[in-house]
Structure formats: C-alpha cells, structure tokens
Amino acid sequence: MPTEYFFATGAQAAADIADRIAALLSDAIAARGVATIALSGGRSPRPVLEALAPATLDWSKLIVTLVDERWVDPASADSNERLVRDTLLQGPAAQARFVPMKNEAADAYAGQPDVEASFAALPWPLDIVLLGMGDDGHTASLFPEGKELAEGFATDALTIAATPPAAPHQRLSLTASAILKSRHIFLQISGAAKKAVYDRALAGGPVEELPIRLALLQDDVPVEVWIAEN
Numbered sequence: 363m364p365t366e367y368f369f370a371t372g373a374q375a376a377a378d379i380a381d382r383i384a385a386l387l388s389d390a391i392a393a394r395g396v397a398t399i400a401l402s403g404g405r406s407p408r409p410v411l412e413a414l415a416p417a418t419l420d421w422s423k424l425i426v427t428l429v430d431e432r433w434v435d436p437a438s439a440d441s442n443e444r445l446v447r448d449t450l451l452q453g454p455a456a457q458a459r460f461v462p463m464k465n466e467a468a469d470a471y472a473g474q475p476d477v478e479a480s481f482a483a484l485p486w487p488l489d490i491v492l493l494g495m496g497d498d499g500h501t502a503s504l505f506p507e508g509k510e511l512a513e514g515f516a517t518d519a520l521t522i523a524a525t526p527p528a529a530p531h532q533r534l535s536l537t538a539s540a541i542l543k544s545r546h547i548f549l550q551i552s553g554a555a556k557k558a559v560y561d562r563a564l565a566g567g568p569v570e571e572l573p574i575r576l577a578l579l580q581d582d583v584p585v586e587v588w589i590a591e592n
C-alpha cells in the first residue's frame with residue numbers, strides 16, 4: 363500500500379514533495395556520490411520543480427531526466443524538457459546533468475534506440491521517479507488502449523516510443539520495468555476527479571485499464587502519494 367499525504371492545496375503538497383525530494387537526493391549523494399531523478403511533465407510538476415530549484419544540494423552530483431516526453435522541439439511549450447529547464451534547472455540547479463528523451467531523429471520510433479542507449483548508461487536504480495497521472499489513469503506515456511501499452515508492460519527495455527490514442531504528439535516513455543527499477547516512486551494527485559481515479563486504481567483491477575496500477579499495486583518499490591484537494 364502506498365504511503366499517503368493529504369493537503370488542502372496543490373501548492374502545499376508541492377512544497378512538501380520538494381522537501382522530500384531534496385532530502386532523499388541529499389542522502390543519495392552522501393551515500394553513493396550521485397543522485398538520479400526522473401520527472402514527469404504536464405501541469406502537475408511545475409510547482410514542485412519551482413520549489414525544488416532553490417534547495418541546498420550539490421547539484422553537480424545530480425542527474426535529472428524525464429519519465430516521458432512529447433516528440434516536439436525542446437523549445438515548444440509542450441516539451442517536458444522545456445518545463446524542467448525553465449523551472450528546475452536555473453541558478454545553482456543548472457549544474458545538474460540533464461539527460462533528454464528527445465533527439466534529432468525524425469520521429470519517436472526512430473529516436474528511441476539512441477534514447478535507450480543513453481538511459482542504459484545511467485546509474486540504476488534511479489533514486490526517485492516522480493509520476494503524474496492523467497484523468498484516464500495513464501502514467502508516464504503508458505495510455506489505456508494505447509497500441510504500445512502491452513509492450514510497455516512486457517518489455518525489459520527501459521524506454522518505449524508510443525502514440526497516444528487521443529492526446530497529441532508521439533511520445534518517448536519509461537517502461538513499466540524501468541519505473542519499477544527505481545528506489546522510490548512518488549505520485550502527485552490533485553482535484554476530486556483524479557482522486558476518484560486514484561481510488562478506483564487502488565481498489566484493484568487490470569493494469570491495462572488504469573496503467574497507474576503498475577505503481578500502486580506492487581510491493582517491490584515504496585510508493586508515496588501526495589493528494590491535494592485542489
């Protein structure tokens with residue numbers, strides 16, 4: 363069962379997540395000389411990343427990467443890389459090494475082998491994977507009814523190229539296997555609609571129906587969930 367933390371607002375939850383991330387990364391650097399975190403995109407992580415950027419950390423020992431990416435130019439407003447660069451990798455935090463999920467290939471499928479190689483070179487397990495969850499129960503870019511969903515759960519690869527059934531842009535995503543190779547999984551939930559999906563996921567059922575279940579219905583990796591009312 364996940365450990366749950368409840369907050370009235372997303373801002374309060376974000377500040378608490380940022381504190382928890384900073385403490386764990388600091389411990390990881392002290393223990394192993396390097397720390398690794400994979401960040402989700404979308405709307406939810408922005409306040410977390412803004413709260414984390416001023417943390418006192420040896421940022422030069424930190425490797426930052428993504429849970430998933432839209433196959434768009436890194437200058438695009440839809441780019442998760444841009445989100446991380448604009449919010450987290452500022453000031454002293456810019457010393458962190460950023461490992462992108464987008465390259466110059468024509469599409470996500472052509473780009474995936476090089477992304478896989480750069481992810482294989484990371485120090486595994488990652489210290490923290492910060493997940494988000496869509497209203498449809500998707501996490502990373504593992505979408506219900508996505509044509510690559512079964513592969514995303516079955517493969518031993520760390521990354522997969524995918525085309526969402528409804529959302530825009532081809533994606534690059536961590537696979538279920540990669541997410542479950544982490545030391546800690548964190549999840550952000552805000553608002554009543556997502557809370558209802560979260561509760562349904564937690565109650566049990568097929569992982570293909572609500573892919574967030576891959577993190578919630580397992581006991582190998584500790585999962586912490588920040589739940590904000592709005």
Ligand SMILES: O=C1O[C@H](COP(=O)(O)O)[C@@H](O)[C@H](O)[C@H]1O
Nearest residue numbers: 402403404405406430494495496
């Ligand atoms: O497309 C995506 O959506 C999910 C959820 O995003 P949010 O905007 O509802 O917070 C996100 O976790 C994922 O990284 C992103 O690419």
